Amino acid sequence: MQSLKAEGVENIFGIPGGANLPTYDALVDAGFRHIQVRHEQGGGHAAEGYARASGKVGVAFATSGPGATNLVTAIADAMLDSTPTVFVTGQVRTELIGTDGFQEADILGATLPFVKHSFQVTDPRQIPEYVHEAFHVASTGRPGPVLLDIPQDLSRADIEYAPRTEPVELAGYKPKRSGNIKQVRIAAKALAGSRRPILYTGGGVVNANASEELRELAASDRFPVTSTLMGLGAFPASNENWLGMLGMHGTVTANWAMDGADLIVAIGARFDDRITGKLSEFAPNAKVVHIDIDPAEISKNVGAHIPIVGDAKLVLPELTREYRALQTDPSRLDAWWKQLREWQEQHPLRYDPGDGTEIKPQFMIEAMHRATGGEAIVTSDVGQHQMWAAQYYSFDEPRRWINSGGLGTMGFGLPAAVGAKVARPDETVVCLAGDGSLIMTCQELATCVTEQIPVKVFLMNNGYMGMVRQWQELFWDRRYSSVEMGASPDWVKLAEAFGATGMRCEVADELEGTMAKALEAEGPVLLDVRVAQEENCYPMIPPGSAARDMVEAPEGVS
Amino acid sequence: MEAGTPQVVKLEDLHVPGQLSGRKHILSILVENKPGVLARIAGLFSRRGFNIDTLAVGPTDDPSVSRITLTLDGAVHPIDQVTKQLHKLVNVLKIRDMEPEETVAREMAMFKVSAAVENRAEIIQFAEIFRAKIVDVARRTVTIEVTGSADKIEAFERMIRPHGLIEMVRTGEIAIARGGD
Numbered sequence: 001m002q003s004l005k006a007e008g009v010e011n012i013f014g015i016p017g018g019a020n021l022p023t024y025d026a027l028v029d030a031g032f033r034h035i036q037v038r039h040e041q042g043g044g045h046a047a048e049g050y051a052r053a054s055g056k057v058g059v060a061f062a063t064s065g066p067g068a069t070n071l072v073t074a075i076a077d078a079m080l081d082s083t084p085t086v087f088v089t090g091q092v093r094t095e096l097i098g099t100d101g102f103q104e105a106d107i108l109g110a111t112l113p114f115v116k117h118s119f120q121v122t123d124p125r126q127i128p129e130y131v132h133e134a135f136h137v138a139s140t141g142r143p144g145p146v147l148l149d150i151p152q153d154l155s156r157a158d159i160e161y162a163p164r165t166e167p168v169e170l171a172g173y174k175p176k177r178s179g180n181i182k183q184v185r186i187a188a189k190a191l192a193g194s195r196r197p198i199l200y201t202g203g204g205v206v207n208a209n210a211s212e213e214l215r216e217l218a219a220s221d222r223f224p225v226t227s228t229l230m231g232l233g234a235f236p237a238s239n240e241n242w243l244g245m246l247g248m249h250g251t252v253t254a255n256w257a258m259d260g261a262d263l264i265v266a267i268g269a270r271f272d273d274r275i276t277g278k279l280s281e282f283a284p285n286a287k288v289v290h291i292d293i294d295p296a297e298i299s300k301n302v303g304a305h306i307p308i309v310g311d312a313k314l315v316l317p318e319l320t321r322e323y324r325a326l327q328t329d330p331s332r333l334d335a336w337w338k339q340l341r342e343w344q345e346q347h348p349l350r351y352d353p354g355d356g357t358e359i360k361p362q363f364m365i366e367a368m369h370r371a372t373g374g375e376a377i378v379t380s381d382v383g384q385h386q387m388w389a390a391q392y393y394s395f396d397e398p399r400r401w402i403n404s405g406g407l408g409t410m411g412f413g414l415p416a417a418v419g420a421k422v423a424r425p426d427e428t429v430v431c432l433a434g435d436g437s438l439i440m441t442c443q444e445l446a447t448c449v450t451e452q453i454p455v456k457v458f459l460m461n462n463g464y465m466g467m468v469r470q471w472q473e474l475f476w477d478r479r480y481s482s483v484e485m486g487a488s489p490d491w492v493k494l495a496e497a498f499g500a501t502g503m504r505c506e507v508a509d510e511l512e513g514t515m516a517k518a519l520e521a522e523g524p525v526l527l528d529v530r531v532a533q534e535e536n537c538y539p540m541i542p543p544g545s546a547a548r549d550m551v552e553a554p555e556g557v558s
Numbered sequence: 559m560e561a562g563t564p565q566v567v568k569l570e571d572l573h574v575p576g577q578l579s580g581r582k583h584i585l586s587i588l589v590e591n592k593p594g595v596l597a598r599i600a601g602l603f604s605r606r607g608f609n610i611d612t613l614a615v616g617p618t619d620d621p622s623v624s625r626i627t628l629t630l631d632g633a634v635h636p637i638d639q640v641t642k643q644l645h646k647l648v649n650v651l652k653i654r655d656m657e658p659e660e661t662v663a664r665e666m667a668m669f670k671v672s673a674a675v676e677n678r679a680e681i682i683q684f685a686e687i688f689r690a691k692i693v694d695v696a697r698r699t700v701t702i703e704v705t706g707s708a709d710k711i712e713a714f715e716r717m718i719r720p721h722g723l724i725e726m727v728r729t730g731e732i733a734i735a736r737g738g739d
Contacts, residue, residue, distance in 0.1 A: 303574030
């Protein structure tokens with residue numbers, strides 16, 4: 001407990017059980033806020049939401065066996081989205097390990113493929129050292145999840161805690177922060193030689209807290225900026241250099257700009273398949289500068305002409321300085337901007353507003369933006385609503401958009417909102433939920449009520465697992481298979497049953513007002529918004545296609 | 559700016575180095591001698607789809623450090639990506655991609671061959687040519703120990719197979735750099 005405190009931990013999410021009883025006993029007097037979640041997966045996602053909203057390490061506890069295996073989805077999620085988290089699991093007593101004891105699961109073995117690192121304690125005196133090493137590994141370099149598995153008998157041992165005076169040193173782990181200045185100079189000169197450059201940024205910029213540094217670089221010469229789903233907010237959507245998100249449901253302009261660019265500067269992004277589309281036809285004319293703190297990301301999917309390993313927080317200011325020193329002629333970008341503006345004009349994000357009675361999902365996001373002044377922390381589940389939020393919410397600041405990008409975990413939104421609200425209690429936290437997703441983790445409403453965590457759940461309810469339905473419609477001849485949500489709960493009553501406030505809106509005109517009421521109401525609120533059922537999310541790069549073959553919403557249909 | 563360097567890099571002059579080397583690589587990996595380290599490495603190879611040809615694990619002069627020597631095909635796998643992924647494992651201390659010209663690589667193999675009295679002499683002669691050792695003789699078999707490069711062991715296998723190879727056991731290659739660096 002003292003080692004956790006020394007790491008600055010204030011909040012812990014978790015559930016007790018047999019194997020972590022000693023830890024929970026120590027919690028009674030430790031002075032942390034412990035948020036008792038209702039399912040370990042929720043605790044894991046809450047720790048992620050906490051980490052993403054605050055930039056600090058999120059911590060979740062679970063007991064052995066099923067408690068630990070329930071954490072697995074959250075651990076994998078934190079791995080794919082590089083979220084700094086420490087998961088502490090109880091384990092059966094040392095002499096029972098390997099005997100299939102009650103509530104025994106080899107959680108260390110089960111999670112090996114998707115932890116940044118993990119420890120199993122074999123001697124109680126290791127505990128403080130491992131805690132400090134876990135926080136060090138989780139929070140430095142490319143952040144990620146670290147698992148600490150403590151057998152029950154070892155967690156109850158009395159050990160001396162000597163405060164750590166030296167920084168953690170691990171022989172096999174020395175992340176490099178500063179970029180090679182020679183490479184940075186070459187990158188600056190390549191930018192100077194480029195006529196169609198684009199900055200392609202990802203979640204790494206948010207993790208590095210390098211939002212300001214990115215804005216400086218973009219401002220140094222009107223560089224157009226696009227971002228992945230994970231990087232939204234690092235560059236303000238209201239800035240004139242912003243092209244919108246790229247990738248499968250990104251804007252036409254952002255995707256065509258990547259396709260037509262002669263130089264892509266990738267910053268904290270990993271050329272994921274949802275970004276590149278058909279890899280062999282990705283950005284055929286572009287040379288690539290790749291800035292990443294993880295050397296293994298460089299040239300993993302797309303070869304980098306100028307690799308720079310380092311922390312964006314340090315590399316970007318150097319790149320800006322080197323570039324400015326070259327005093328290039330900004331007019332060389334005129335033709336490129338003319339082209340980009342033309343694409344923006346001809347291919348904006350658009351949807352058919354309908355006759356105004358039905359609530360269009362895109363309209364719901366716009367209403368949410370107005371009702372929150374665009375300043376809420378928005379967590380989301382996974383599916384169409386997530387993509388529409390990414391397209392239409394227009395994030396201006398980092399750490400306001402918290403979603404499951406890499407793993408695509410349905411049910412992430414509500415528990416992540418719990419964590420985000422605990423991390424930043426003075427901010428409005430809205431969970432934009434899908435009805436297919438929310439039902440997977442809706443038990444955390446009980447956590448919100450009991451722990452007085454006033455998150456606002458705006459449920460985009462279309463009665464379907466909408467993204468799967470969209471794929472079945474477009475790519476599987478509209479043969480709908482297990483995508484209707486059928487007898488969904490009465491969400492208003494469900495919220496009330498949990499002791500939260502339930503509201504419903506079915507009329508477009510009333511939506512913004514109802515949202516405002518939900519935001520003003522005391523305590524947690526679930527607002528069930530009935531939206532058009534079979535709306536499709538456009539534009540879209542069909543799976544396996546190239547970015548230039550993006551499909552837009554059919555005219556007059558949506 | 560450095561004097562004499564151009565202000566602008568021409569984009570057409572930029573190239574990505576090739577990913578595949580096309581040859582066999584021997585990676586000599588120093589790891590912390592802790593439980594589960596081999597599982598982490600084996601797991602990484604299987605989930606990234608990298609195929610290990612041979613693998614040898616043993617102690618080093620430092621009891622807290624073990625050495626893993628593995629060989630893999632650089633015609634199939636981007637070695638650079640393999641080593642970068644390995645480096646991400648916290649327990650991996652050092653990786654050396656051994657240069658073929660500057661490396662002594664050895665492997666040991668034992669061959670159990672069916673050897674009736676009439677062809678025993680011939681088998682023993684083969685063994686002598688390959689500087690192999692007879693380590694066990696039974697009524698119907700001889701067991702031969704061969705040490706050398708993987709090529710030599712494979713050559714011996716080809717020679718001995720027609721005589722009735724019963725079983726072959728190989729250690730996988732281990733390697734050390736030549737000279738004193």
